[in-house]
Amino acid sequence: MAADLTHPVRSLWDAMSRQRRELGVAGVMGAIASGSAVALLGVSAWLIATAAQMPPVLTLTVAAVLVRTMALSRALFRYVERLVGHDAAFRGLTQLRVSVYQRLEQLAPTGLRAFGRGDLLARLVADVDAALDLPLRVVLPWVQAVLVAGATVAFLAWLLPSVGLVIAVLSIVAVALVPWLVSLTSRVAEARMAPARAELTAMVVRAFDATPEIAAFGTAPSVAAQVSSLDDRVTRLNGRESFSLGLGGGIGTVVQGCAVTAALVLAVPAVLDGRIEPVWLAVAALLPLALFDVLGTLPSSALAYQRIRGSALRLAEVADLPLPVTDPRHPLALPHAFTGVEIRGMRARWVPDTLALDDIDLSVAPGSRIAVVGPSGAGKSTLAAVLMGFLPYEGSVAVSGVEIREADGDDLRRHVGLLTQQAHIFDTTIADNIRIGDPDASDESIELAVADAQLSSWIARLPRGIDAPVGGFGLSVSGGERQRIALARLLVARRSFVILDEPTEHLDGATADALSRTMNAALSDATVLLITHRLLGVEDFDLIVQLGKGRVVARGTHDELMRRGGWYAEQWTVEAERQDMSRLLPELPIGRAVPAP
Numbered sequence: 288m289a290a291d292l293t294h295p296v297r298s299l300w301d302a303m304s305r306q307r308r309e310l311g312v313a314g315v316m317g318a319i320a321s322g323s324a325v326a327l328l329g330v331s332a333w334l335i336a337t338a339a340q341m342p343p344v345l346t347l348t349v350a351a352v353l354v355r356t357m358a359l360s361r362a363l364f365r366y367v368e369r370l371v372g373h374d375a376a377f378r379g380l381t382q383l384r385v386s387v388y389q390r391l392e393q394l395a396p397t398g399l400r401a402f403g404r405g406d407l408l409a410r411l412v413a414d415v416d417a418a419l420d421l422p423l424r425v426v427l428p429w430v431q432a433v434l435v436a437g438a439t440v441a442f443l444a445w446l447l448p449s450v451g452l453v454i455a456v457l458s459i460v461a462v463a464l465v466p467w468l469v470s471l472t473s474r475v476a477e478a479r480m481a482p483a484r485a486e487l488t489a490m491v492v493r494a495f496d497a498t499p500e501i502a503a504f505g506t507a508p509s510v511a512a513q514v515s516s517l518d519d520r521v522t523r524l525n526g527r528e529s530f531s532l533g534l535g536g537g538i539g540t541v542v543q544g545c546a547v548t549a550a551l552v553l554a555v556p557a558v559l560d561g562r563i564e565p566v567w568l569a570v571a572a573l574l575p576l577a578l579f580d581v582l583g584t585l586p587s588s589a590l591a592y593q594r595i596r597g598s599a600l601r602l603a604e605v606a607d608l609p610l611p612v613t614d615p616r617h618p619l620a621l622p623h624a625f626t627g628v629e630i631r632g633m634r635a636r637w638v639p640d641t642l643a644l645d646d647i648d649l650s651v652a653p654g655s656r657i658a659v660v661g662p663s664g665a666g667k668s669t670l671a672a673v674l675m676g677f678l679p680y681e682g683s684v685a686v687s688g689v690e691i692r693e694a695d696g697d698d699l700r701r702h703v704g705l706l707t708q709q710a711h712i713f714d715t716t717i718a719d720n721i722r723i724g725d726p727d728a729s730d731e732s733i734e735l736a737v738a739d740a741q742l743s744s745w746i747a748r749l750p751r752g753i754d755a756p757v758g759g760f761g762l763s764v765s766g767g768e769r770q771r772i773a774l775a776r777l778l779v780a781r782r783s784f785v786i787l788d789e790p791t792e793h794l795d796g797a798t799a800d801a802l803s804r805t806m807n808a809a810l811s812d813a814t815v816l817l818i819t820h821r822l823l824g825v826e827d828f829d830l831i832v833q834l835g836k837g838r839v840v841a842r843g844t845h846d847e848l849m850r851r852g853g854w855y856a857e858q859w860t861v862e863a864e865r866q867d868m869s870r871l872l873p874e875l876p877i878g879r880a881v882p883a884p
């Protein structure tokens with residue numbers, strides 16, 4: 288969907304209306320159905336009025352056949368219109384949803400900071416769903432209304448020009464003026480509706496996410512009060528929407544009454560002075576009645592238009608966000624064999640004017656293991672974001688000899704893998720979660736990855752084994768198991784260069800050590816860049832790079848950095864002493880009775 292914040296509905300229509308031919312057919316079919324309904328009343332009126340004069344029955348045959356035809360065609364064409372129109376609209380909706388999702392995917396993970404999770408959910412679900420009404424409740428009804436009004440006015444003008452003129456004027460009122468009034472009175476409420484609904488969704492999503500904290504701190508009543516106040520706002524906006532709709536409906540009925548009265552007032556003298564046959568009086572009076580029934584749907588179309596406008600604006604906001612990284616028009620393909628990473632004079636920033644990384648030089652040879660260490664905020668994860676193609680950079684970053692800004696992001700990520708501290712676990716089975724790494728992976732390679740990630744004994748204890756569901760966000764697995772599932776996913780993906788960004792961060796010491804050992808063994812063939820601020824365990828890495836405030840502060844092997852002193856040596860010594868201490872603790876006689884001297 289192309290971004291256009293000034294004409295959001297037009298962009299939405301462009302995205303929704305690729306099935307132009309089907310929508311056109313639906314419009315014509317709908318117009319024939321509505322036209323049949325109007326004509327049915329007209330022909331019936333003529334038939335009844337003529338029959339009252341008791342003419343020979345043959346005179347009535349054609350009209351009787353027409354009545355039956357119209358009654359049938361009204362239903363038949365309406366059915367076809369619904370079938371074709373809904374098919375086209377739902378296909379348009381799918382295309383729109385896919386294009387919005389693709390945009391979100393291009394923006395993720397670094398370009399979506401402006402939106403919350405619930406807000407994004409509302410945009411992808413509710414706002415996209417609202418677009419369905421654009422063809423079905425706005426465009427098609429209007430097209431039909433205009434076509435039927437035109438045909439009816441033309442017929443009435445042929446019958447009696449003055450009636451045609453009056454009905455033409457009142458039709459314009461019903462097609463344009465009344466919907467405009469509905470739009471005007473509902474515009475403010477409808478503009479607020481989509482954001483209000485999104486806020487409600489976001490609040491509910493937040494409340495669900497934080498259920499344990501809410502229960503633990505007893506804040507459920509205040510959260511419920513917030514949800515209820517947001518819900519009240521949506522209800523109030525609904526009330527204002529109903530007011531506008533009621534106003535439009537009321538005026539529409541008055542217009543309909545005026546149309547019938549005016550037709551009678553003009554047609555009666557015409558009958559009296561012989562300009563038209565008396566039987567046409569009923570036709571002149573009843574055709575407007577049926578016509579304005581058709582036009583009576585337009586106030587709700589106007590309301591739907593305003594609602595769609597709110598949603599279209601929110602979708603355009605997503606489409607309008609600048610991409611954090613744009614793929615080149617003619618990307619260079621990365622070679623199959625990994626030949627290392629070369630970073631030269633690289634700088635990167637999250638926000639303008641603030642460098643998160645500055646003047647970074649780093650060579651990663653194939654098969655080597657490099658640790659990037661440093662205090663919190665040093666820029667370690669930023670380095671991972673650049674290497675994954677999530678963040679633009681200055682200087683040079685080449686993977687297997689290809690500058691990554693010249694490569695396609697997806698191609699790059701087929702060579703470079705990432706395991707983060709909080710890998711996302713989907714609400715499905717363990718097997719499916721692992722298979723995300725490679726949708727075509729065979730059962731054998733999944734089993735191999737499970738074994739390498741040391742999950743086999745845990746899975747063997749589960750009643751449903753690898754087909755056990757893990758719950759929403761992996762709630763029914765422990766932190767260690769979650770990371771091992773994510774590791775198995777990474778192993779299945781077989782990336783030649785693997786970035787591990789604090790994969791043991793949220794785990795206790797023993798679990799973290801066990802996972803580190805597993806990772807070292809499982810990834811022994813890969814080239815590994817381990818990001819960590821936990822220094823125990825990096826001693827035998829080929830190179831340790833210490834970052835500080837976005838710059839390389841020191842680099843070397845463990846022994847070199849220890850000899851050099853500074854942050855690394857101090858931090859490593861503190862951690863080593865703490866570990867010795869925790870090993871000693873169980874042996875200390877704490878809590879045990881000390882025999883009296």
Ligand SMILES: Nc1ncnc2c1ncn2[C@@H]1O[C@H](COP(=O)(O)OP(=O)(O)OP(=O)(O)O)[C@@H](O)[C@H]1O
Nearest residue numbers: 400637638643662663664665666667668669670820
């Ligand atoms: N998404 C972001 N938007 C804006 N600024 C960011 C973003 N991510 C990181 N930064 C900033 O970039 C700098 C480096 O952050 P980074 O996450 O790379 O640090 P880190 O070394 O990984 O820290 P930690 O050990 O806590 O994970 C910090 O000043 C941080 O505030």
Ligand SMILES: [Mg+2]
Nearest residue numbers: 667668669788
């Ligand atoms: Mg980090």
